[in-house]
Amino acid sequence: MAPYHSRSSARDNLRSVLAVAVFLTAAACAGVAEARYGAGQCSTVASIVSEELYSSLFLHKDDAACPAKGFYTYASFIRATRKFPKFGGAGDLVTRKREIAAFLAQISHETTGGWATAPDGPYSWGLCFKEEISPQSSYCDATNKEWPCYPGKSYHGRGPIQLSWNFNYGPAGQALGFDGLRNPELVANCSDTAFQTALWFWMTPRQPKPSCHQVMVGEYYPTTADTAANRTAGFGLITNIVNGGLECNIANDARVNSRIGFYRRYCQVLGVDVGSNLDCAHQLPYS
Incomplete structure (x- = not known):
């Protein structure tokens, strides 16, 4: 029977090997993700x-x-x-x-x-x-003073969640880094932004x-x-x-x-x- 300290060393060595394996797997994952989907975590x-x-x-x-x-x-x-x-x-x-x-x-x-x-x-x-067909209105709630509608803009459904109304476009844009009130069309023109607005709605x-x-x-x-x-x-x-x-x-x-x-x-x-x-x-x- 091997001395206790030998079994401990073997266990430590195994942990080291596993730690390296996990690190390499994570690094590989990050590398693939960055190459295919842009920089960031897996x-x-x-x-x-x-x-x-x-x-x-x-x-x-x-x-x-x-x-x-x-x-x-x-x-x-x-x-x-x-x-x-x-x-x-x-x-x-x-x-x-x-x-x-x-x-x-x-x-x-x-x-x-x-x-x-x-x-x-x-x-x-x-x-x-990717956007509502034949919207019946511009989905502007003129009573909402915090997120006022921009002249000539429509806030009809766009993107995966069909984001609608100025009181959703405004805070979604603020959270995601675009002007949702002046440029609501971005939700139907940029697929990354479209998915981000859907997840913003889901998480908020x-x-x-x-x-x-x-x-x-x-x-x-x-x-x-x-x-x-x-x-x-x-x-x-x-x-x-x-x-x-x-x-x-x-x-x-x-x-x-x-x-x-x-x-x-x-x-x-x-x-x-x-x-x-x-x-x-x-x-x-x-x-």
């Missing part, structure tokens, strides 16, 4: 959603029929996630996968070009549109709403008003945050069902269950 999301998987989720995003053809690239998505490292990086692996699935599901519905009998099914057509709480991220990672603590409105944690509350005023507190709403359909598909692909409270049929929307 994306936690990229370890879950590979480029191949991303392409399989959005089979038709680059079809000629999609106005966003060539716009929503995997590289832009990964670069955007690195600006928000907590996205897909909080909690255990199941929580991380479920959050990513929920985000991809919401942006898929917002930008879908699919229909019930579409090739490969309706849930293979996310990221087909706006009173009285929590952030979508907080809901998906277990950091949502309902207020008395939330409890009275039956706003329980789950994918349905995400829909309430995104578009509850038009879609929630309605039984069997087709738009809500579309969001859930995308979510079910992505959770299945990622190998996680969907969790509880999928819809918002019995939730009061935020005022």
